[in-house]
Amino acid sequence: MNLIGLAGWSGAGKTTLLTRVIPHLKAQGLRVSVIKHAHHKFDVDVPGKDSWRHREAGAEEVLVSSAARWALMHELRGHAEPALPELVAKLSPVDLVVVEGYKTEPHRKIEVHRAGNGKPLLFPNDPDIVGIASDVQVETSLPVVHLDDIPAIAAMMQRLAMPIADVLAIGRR
Secondary structure (H helix, E strand, O other): OEEEEEEOOOOOOHHHHHHHHHHHHHHOOOOEEEEEOOOOOOOOOOOOOHHHHHHHOOOOEEEEEOOOOEEEEEOOOOOOOOOHHHHHOOOOOOOEEEEEOOOOOOOOEEEEEOHHHOOOOOHHHOOOEEEEEEOOOOOOOOOEEEOOOHHHHHHHHHHHOEEHHHHHHHHOO
C-alpha cells in the first residue's frame, strides 16, 4: 500500500485532476482510496435524517450502512483534528492512497499548479513536493508533466508514492 499527495492552492484543479486520474488507475487494475482535507466545517449527512440526529444528540461516532455502502462519521467535539497518519491507519488496504490537500503534512506530494489561478508555486518552499503537474512549463529539476497528460500523471503518482509504513512512522515520531 502506497500514498501520494496532491497539493496546490484552491482552484488549481486538484479534484478535477483526481477524478480524471482515478479511472485511469482503476483501468490498470489498481484499487485507489482518497483522503480529502477540508478547510471548513462540512457535513456529509443530511440534516433531519436519523444519522444526523444521532450526531446532533452527541454520539461520538455514527456508522451508516446499506447494501450499497457504509460510512463512518466521527465527531471531534472540540478535540484536535487528527494528523494524516492517524487517518491513514483507519483505511482499508488498497494499492494507492491519494491525499488531496494536507499541504503542510510531511508526505510526498505532487503539486497541482494552474497558471490562471494566479498563485505562486509551492515547491520552492516545500521539500515534500516531489513532482509537478502544471499547464505551463516550470523550471525545476523535479519531474513535471502537463495537467492534461493523465497517463503521465498516473505513472508519476505511482512512481513517486511512498509506502504507507513510512507515513505511519511519521505519526509515531
